[in-house]
Amino acid sequence: MRLVKAFLLSLVLVLSFSYANGQNAVINGDTVYQKMDGFGGQTWTYADSMSSSQADLFFSSSNGIGLAIARTANTWDGGIPDLSTLQQAVARGAKVELGLQSPPCALKHSYVDLGENCSQSGDAGNQPLAFNDGSVGSSYTCFANGLSLDGAGGAFDQYATYIVNLIKNYQSHNIPITWLSVQNEANISQSSLGACLWMNGSQFQDFIKNYLGPRIAAAGLSSVQILLDPMNDWFDTDAVSACLNDSGCSQYVPLVGGHGYPYPYSPSYYSLGVASGRRVWQSETSDQGGWDPGMGSALTMARSIHDFLTVGHASAYQWWELAYTSSAGNFGLTDSSFNTTKRFWVTGNWSKFVRPGWSMISATASPRAGVFITAFKNTSSGAFAIVAINSNYSSISQTVNLSSLSANSVTPYVTDANNNLAAQSALTVSGGSLTATLNAQSVTTFVGGGSSSLPPPPSNLTGVVQ
Numbered sequence: 001m002r003l004v005k006a007f008l009l010s011l012v013l014v015l016s017f018s019y020a021n022g023q024n025a026v027i028n029g030d031t032v033y034q035k036m037d038g039f040g041g042q043t044w045t046y047a048d049s050m051s052s053s054q055a056d057l058f059f060s061s062s063n064g065i066g067l068a069i070a071r072t073a074n075t076w077d078g079g080i081p082d083l084s085t086l087q088q089a090v091a092r093g094a095k096v097e098l099g100l101q102s103p104p105c106a107l108k109h110s111y112v113d114l115g116e117n118c119s120q121s122g123d124a125g126n127q128p129l130a131f132n133d134g135s136v137g138s139s140y141t142c143f144a145n146g147l148s149l150d151g152a153g154g155a156f157d158q159y160a161t162y163i164v165n166l167i168k169n170y171q172s173h174n175i176p177i178t179w180l181s182v183q184n185e186a187n188i189s190q191s192s193l194g195a196c197l198w199m200n201g202s203q204f205q206d207f208i209k210n211y212l213g214p215r216i217a218a219a220g221l222s223s224v225q226i227l228l229d230p231m232n233d234w235f236d237t238d239a240v241s242a243c244l245n246d247s248g249c250s251q252y253v254p255l256v257g258g259h260g261y262p263y264p265y266s267p268s269y270y271s272l273g274v275a276s277g278r279r280v281w282q283s284e285t286s287d288q289g290g291w292d293p294g295m296g297s298a299l300t301m302a303r304s305i306h307d308f309l310t311v312g313h314a315s316a317y318q319w320w321e322l323a324y325t326s327s328a329g330n331f332g333l334t335d336s337s338f339n340t341t342k343r344f345w346v347t348g349n350w351s352k353f354v355r356p357g358w359s360m361i362s363a364t365a366s367p368r369a370g371v372f373i374t375a376f377k378n379t380s381s382g383a384f385a386i387v388a389i390n391s392n393y394s395s396i397s398q399t400v401n402l403s404s405l406s407a408n409s410v411t412p413y414v415t416d417a418n419n420n421l422a423a424q425s426a427l428t429v430s431g432g433s434l435t436a437t438l439n440a441q442s443v444t445t446f447v448g449g450g451s452s453s454l455p456p457p458p459s460n461l462t463g464v465v466q
Contacts, residue, residue: 023367024433027375027386029363029404036376037316039280039351040069040097043089044193046323046336054338055088058322061355063151065348065421068356071097071283072320073184073193074166076105076131086175092156095178095356097227097283098170102142103159105130108196109137112144134188134195141203142196149206160211164219179225179255181283182208184240186234199244204230205249213252229257229283234312235270236451244276250302254278257316260285267312279315282308286320287330287343295417295441296341297330301388302443305350306372310365319347324451335394345415349443350374353385353413354419371396372436382406383450390438399435400446407448410434417443 022173050058057064070089074084080086084097093151105111105118111130137145139155148156165175185191196202208226212445231237240256243249256273259270262280262453271279287297301319301418324332333344356378363386370392377384384405390396409426416439427434429448438444 004112005167014354022329024399024401025364025367025371025373025388026362026401026403027364027373027384027405028362029377029402031383032377032379033360033362034279034315035273035311036360037281037355038068038093038095038354038356039317039347040067040071041319041322041333042071042073042087042099042284043322044073045321046325048082048334049084049086050088050338051350052088053397055085055092055336057340057447058333059089059092059094061093061352064352065344066320066352066355067347068094068351068426069097069179069316069318069350071099073099073101076102076128076194079167080170080173080175083173083175086170086436087173090175095177096170096411097179097181098167098177099184099283100163100375101184101191102131102134102196103155104162105148107144107155107158107162108142109144110135110142112146113128113137114162127192128169131194132190132192134190134197135195136199140197141198142198144268147205150210151383156207156211159207163212164215167216167221167224168219175223179227181227182212182319183230184284185259186230187237189234196345198230198239201239203240204228204239205246207254209246209249216252221223225255226253226257227257227283228253229255229259229281232259232261232284234258234265234267234282235273235412238359241272243312244278244370246274250276250278255281255315257283258283259283259309265298267308267314269311271315274313277331280312281318282311282312283316283318283432284320285318286332289329291326292330293326293335293339294340295342298346298415298443299391300391301343301392302346302349303372304390305347306365306374306387309360309374312361317350319343323381340420342415342420345420346443348421349387349415349445351412353445354387358385367398368396373400377405378450381450384448386410386436386446388436388444388446390440390442390444393440395440396438397435398438399433402429402432402434410446412436412449413445413447414442416440440461 021327110116112135118128143155321332326335372389412424
């Protein structure tokens with residue numbers, strides 16, 4: 001009996017070793033999922049005014065990590081404090097999301113009915129009290145009691161006019177708005193950037209269907225895509241389905257989304273959004289723990305990106321801030337002096353190579369413990385990118401089998417404790433298969449196929465740009 005037990009134990013150990021060290025990943029280019037809009041973050045606060053080299057670092061796909069989305073916000077006084085950064089982002093090919101924080105003070109319950117202050121100026125947490133406050137009036141939104149939500153001259157009518165004029169103001173500064181987020185975190189009562197409580201999805205349905213959508217169309221702004229992502233959680237608080245279930249509203253809404261809080265958030269599959277043909281965004285998340293510029297925080301973020309892409313079918317992933325003071329935690333991809341973190345470079349493992357218009361394709365999500373894989377391709381050129389996370393504390397030899405993808409070799413780009421998105425020697429693809437060593441605690445992107453394989457990053461890139 002003792003010999004039998006020993007044999008069975010040995011068999012279990014062998015099988016366990018085989019599972020942990022012999023699992024191939026399979027990438028199938030014929031199985032296509034969501035089309036990507038890209039990766040990005042909020043320009044405000046410490047990233048209001050970037051130098052040219054700093055803008056390159058964030059937004060250039062050749063000289064930086066190629067962020068494709070610059071997220072901005074409206075202000076109480078109509079100012080654009082991040083004007084310079086937005087213009088530089090657009091010049092480098094990024095597109096702009098305008099995330100509405102609050103209606104103007106003149107429409108708000110806190111200003112009209114409660115008499116809160118709306119005269120101080122500034123941004124970065126220095127907004128007027130009335131703009132910050134989401135207190136609800138009799139309509140159960142932040143709009144003033146004397147303003148009905150419907151009818152000419154009502155709150156929704158005036159707010160739609162304000163939004164159209166705001167978009168035109170950005171355009172006059174050569175900043176086209178590609179995406180308009182109707183309200184940031186509508187379930188939050190106060191925010192240093194502004195707030196406006198909306199108490200149910202039917203209010204968004206009414207506003208978009210009868211006011212905002214038609215007003216944007218009539219103003220000739222049909223290129224502006226409405227993003228309905230009103231809550232600070234994923235889709236746990238439902239303020240979206242009322243619009244999606246109404247063709248009169250949903251015709252104006254090609255995108256829906258939510259935020260990834262509490263972080264790291266484990267997303268679910270939002271079936272109504274995907275089944276209705278909407279692109280789904282993770283439009284804000286960040287690590288609110290203690291400052292950690294290293295691979296620990298970066299790997300947590302990498303897994304978050306992987307989960308939102310594979311489980312949530314997200315077409316976009318945005319970090320809260322591009323730059324933020326380190327004393328506040330891991331809110332930024334860099335600190336307020338633009339010292340890069342490993343989070344910054346790990347973001348680049350996706351954003352530099354997975355360009356807008358590319359599609360996610362089928363990949364073995366986790367071929368073995370601690371290894372996570374996503375894959376993407378340019379359906380026009382045949383170029384592809386495979387992103388592999390190794391969260392283990394030791395290196396791993398990983399074989400990847402390619403189906404319906406053509407390449408003689410791939411170039412790995414590695415981010416780990418010693419590398420910042422560093423190009424490595426090309427690996428040969430033989431018989432539709434490649435084998436690579438994934439460094440311990442690393443994220444590696446394998447780029448190949450088509451005619452758009454990227455050259456190594458310029459040798460003059462550094463981790464600090466002043």
